[in-house]
Amino acid sequence: MILITVMVATLIIAVCLPVLGQRVLERRVVFVDLALAQLAATGYALGMALHIPGMIAAAGITAVAVFLMALMDENTALPKEAVMGGVYAFAASAGVVLLSVLPYGEGQLMGLLFGSILGVDWMGILRLSIFAVIGTAMAWPDHGNTYGGRLRFYIGLSLIIVPAIHAIGVLLVFAYLVMPALSVWRHGKNGPAWQAITLAAVASVAGVLISDLFDLPPSATVVLTLTMIAVLIGIVIYFIAGDEKSAGSKEKKKASADTTANTTAENETPESSTEAS
Amino acid sequence: MHRSKSNKGPFSQLQTVIWGLLTLVIIMPVNAHAKPIVVATVPALGQIAQAIGGPNIKVHVLTRAGQDAHVFYPKPGQADVLSRADLLISAGFGLEGQWLPSLLKLVKNPKIRLGSKGFFTGEDAIEAVGVLRGMSSKSLKKWSPEENPFWWMDPENGIKVATMLALRLGEVDPVHEGDYLARAEDFSWLITRAIPRWKQKAAALKGPVITYHNSYNYFIKAMDIELAGFIEPMPGIEPSTRHLDTLIRQVKEKRIAMIWVEPYHLGPVARRLAKESGVRLLVLPVATDGRGVDGYMGMFDKIVLKIERWSQ
Numbered sequence: 001m002i003l004i005t006v007m008v009a010t011l012i013i014a015v016c017l018p019v020l021g022q023r024v025l026e027r028r029v030v031f032v033d034l035a036l037a038q039l040a041a042t043g044y045a046l047g048m049a050l051h052i053p054g055m056i057a058a059a060g061i062t063a064v065a066v067f068l069m070a071l072m073d074e075n076t077a078l079p080k081e082a083v084m085g086g087v088y089a090f091a092a093s094a095g096v097v098l099l100s101v102l103p104y105g106e107g108q109l110m111g112l113l114f115g116s117i118l119g120v121d122w123m124g125i126l127r128l129s130i131f132a133v134i135g136t137a138m139a140w141p142d143h144g145n146t147y148g149g150r151l152r153f154y155i156g157l158s159l160i161i162v163p164a165i166h167a168i169g170v171l172l173v174f175a176y177l178v179m180p181a182l183s184v185w186r187h188g189k190n191g192p193a194w195q196a197i198t199l200a201a202v203a204s205v206a207g208v209l210i211s212d213l214f215d216l217p218p219s220a221t222v223v224l225t226l227t228m229i230a231v232l233i234g235i236v237i238y239f240i241a242g243d244e245k246s247a248g249s250k251e252k253k254k255a256s257a258d259t260t261a262n263t264t265a266e267n268e269t270p271e272s273s274t275e276a277s
Numbered sequence: 278m279h280r281s282k283s284n285k286g287p288f289s290q291l292q293t294v295i296w297g298l299l300t301l302v303i304i305m306p307v308n309a310h311a312k313p314i315v316v317a318t319v320p321a322l323g324q325i326a327q328a329i330g331g332p333n334i335k336v337h338v339l340t341r342a343g344q345d346a347h348v349f350y351p352k353p354g355q356a357d358v359l360s361r362a363d364l365l366i367s368a369g370f371g372l373e374g375q376w377l378p379s380l381l382k383l384v385k386n387p388k389i390r391l392g393s394k395g396f397f398t399g400e401d402a403i404e405a406v407g408v409l410r411g412m413s414s415k416s417l418k419k420w421s422p423e424e425n426p427f428w429w430m431d432p433e434n435g436i437k438v439a440t441m442l443a444l445r446l447g448e449v450d451p452v453h454e455g456d457y458l459a460r461a462e463d464f465s466w467l468i469t470r471a472i473p474r475w476k477q478k479a480a481a482l483k484g485p486v487i488t489y490h491n492s493y494n495y496f497i498k499a500m501d502i503e504l505a506g507f508i509e510p511m512p513g514i515e516p517s518t519r520h521l522d523t524l525i526r527q528v529k530e531k532r533i534a535m536i537w538v539e540p541y542h543l544g545p546v547a548r549r550l551a552k553e554s555g556v557r558l559l560v561l562p563v564a565t566d567g568r569g570v571d572g573y574m575g576m577f578d579k580i581v582l583k584i585e586r587w588s589q
Contacts, residue, residue: 001525001553003518100352118521119545121552208518217515 031084135160372426
């Protein structure tokens with residue numbers, strides 16, 4: 001029962017987060033998800049301090065931050081990654097100071113930041129998929145470098161990332177956002193989205209099964225499996241992509257052998273799971 | 278001091294007032310300083326200390342009710358209090374192991390150095406809870422029975438610690454030794470009288486319980502309740518899907534009455550388990566606000582009331 005909901009929940013994020021991750025990667029704003037999640041958590045704490053419902057405060061603070069973030073031009077001379085990192089550090093510190101004046105806040109903020117995939121029931125899965133569909137629809141299509149375009153991107157991103165972190169925890173969300181996209185990254189550009197999604201989905205199934213089989217904590221096990229598969233496929237793709245420059249027939253053979261090995265691994269999940277363990 | 282000599286005019290009256298004020302200024306800080314400063318790591322220990330020390334000591338508690346005492350980030354003011362403390366009361370058994378040693382090194386107060394008479398820990402007074410009814414040593418193998426610090430959840434342990442603490446306070450502040458010992462007697466009497474009442478209310482529970490962490494073990498033993506298992510497979514580790522599915526099966530097989538979770542632990546996982554298995558989930562405190570013996574006893578009142586109410 002728990003096994004099935006965990007698997008379905010990881011599959012949902014495996015479908016939507018890698019493509020968003022590609023958008024995030026090409027804009028070089030990887031810290032944006034940590035920043036958004038932390039802002040929401042701090043908003044929640046602020047809500048408790050001011051005696052207004054935590055969820056409303058979290059949504060309000062995140063919305064304000066998103067409107068401000070969209071002000072930043074995509075071609076700004078500022079290192080955007082540093083801006084996002086700064087926002088994260090600021091929000092986290094504001095949260096800590098807020099908590100220090102709240103007697104019972106600590107557990108709640110931690111609960112918000114570190115949701116657990118084990119806690120997601122079918123209702124939660126439904127909620128997660130609705131947010132995922134809306135968020136992906138808003139953030140995935142290419143947008144012009146206008147205020148409206150950037151706003152649509154950031155709103156879509158926060159609509160999917162904040163509820164996802166609340167539901168399944170920051171570790172899984174961060175890993176699914178960056179690892180698959182990074183793995184299929186080639187020649188300084190994003191690779192095909194289907195590759196990123198496929199490897200994420202394979203990692204979900206394999207990771208959850210390994211965790212259940214060996215009685216291991218699911219979040220961390222899934223992330224470890226995802227890492228291994230991502231690195232493996234990343235290496236394979238490196239050889240294929242490197243092919244175009246060096247016309248060595250040996251490398252070509254090796255690369256094609258690797259891809260066939262890779263596709264069989266994708267088809268036969270149990271095998272890949274034993275390999276990964 | 279009282280130099281009020283009759284019929285000597287307004288000037289001498291003024292002199293009296295000045296003398297009086299001067300005496301106050303000199304005596305006041307000395308008096309305030311003379312009160313031993315006692316620092317407790319968790320609220321329950323502060324309450325026991327206050328019950329024993331009464332108006333003769335000044336109690337500071339580092340963590341607050343609702344906080345997980347395994348993790349603690351001291352504020353400058355708290356480090357300052359520690360540097361002036363005469364007695365430090367910690368739970369021991371690993372509760373403060375991650376932060377107290379380094380904090381003590383930082384404040385460099387020789388009076389509360391580890392092993393000195395100003396360093397009091399629960400380990401000085403009581404023994405760890407061991408393996409409980411309903412648990413096999415196998416199911417506990419990842420939960421070291423020697424490492425459970427939540428001893429104040431057993432009121433009998435509260436009495437033992439209060440008695441030891443009265444002796445220790447007498448060493449730190451010999452002038453009031455008699456007061457401390459007398460208050461320990463009162464404390465012991467009040468708690469002993471309340472235990473049957475608590476046990477009676479807790480007996481409303483129909484069947485064994487599953488808890489998130491091992492925080493309630495002492496309470497469970499004291500109230501003669503059966504423990505069926507923990508949600509955490511070991512302290513601080515996320516349970517596996519298999520572990521949770523096993524627990525769901527056990528709820529039906531063993532007719533589990535309730536799941537208990539600490540206020541600061543992962544609500545979603547415990548809620549999920551309760552929902553899937555159709556058993557009631559209670560958030561029970563391991564510390565409550567309130568001063569002295571009333572505060573300490575209030576914690577048990579609150580817990581057993583909740584158990585009784587939700588066992589109907």
